[in-house]
Amino acid sequence: MGSIIIALPRQETARKIKEILLRHGFGDTIAVSTAAAALQEIGRLSHGIVISGTKLPDMDYTDLLDCLPRYFDLLLLDTTQNVSHRRQPGLVAVTMPVKAYEFIDTVNMMLQNLDRQVVKRKDNKPKRTEKEENYIRNAKYVLMERNHMTEEEAFRYIQKSSMDTGRNMVETAQMILTLIYNEI
Structure with a gap:
């Protein structure tokens, strides 16, 4: 299963989200406070999702989304008014406050989709001589x-x-x- 990076400037919020994810079996979860730290972690991983708000200290979510490699998606935590305007490939937005079961279902859906893409990529990859x-x-x-x-x-x-x-x-x-x- 893919990895989860929580990129939020408030460490208390990131810690709470990480605890929820860990309780629901998402073990490969990392919490960071900047986009640069998230991108550094992504460099070590094959695929997964980044959970972020609209603003990080060093980057806006749109810039972070542009920097994500092919097999990483962004789960944006935003207000109800703004979520309907967030339509971009590789982006899923949820309204805050979010119910835990809806949040877990969304994370699970995103990771399963990425897992299928990665498996398909590996199956189609020609072997080198x-x-x-x-x-x-x-x-x-x-x-x-x-x-x-x-x-x-x-x-x-x-x-x-x-x-x-x-x-x-x-x-x-x-x-x-x-x-x-x-x-x-």
Whole structure:
């Protein structure tokens, strides 16, 4: 099941929401007070939801929503007047105060939807050949040696470069190897 990040500036409110979630079996729950901290946590996770209000100390919810990766959705806690105006992909809004059972049902629905998307993505993902795996492994090794990265940092660098350029990881690894060997 996906992870839950509670991003609220008031730690007392975040603590209460976390307690409700934990009581209902949502164990992978993290509470943070800024959007930057939420995004940092997201970097470690595969998929999940971020529970937030409209304003965080460092970012508005619309900016946070724009920064979320593909397999993360935002559950916005807002007033009754504003919820009807919040229509964006990847956003679910609930009115405050919210009944606990409605809140839990919404969180459960969102996580189940994301879980299905992740499973579908894994099922459709073509398997790499040994040659393709070697390109990625060699590119990681070169990045680790030349740039003093850990294996995880090198992998994340290749992965992020791949997403930024719209290429798959094998093409990105080949590009890194080509650039480095052309320098020699």
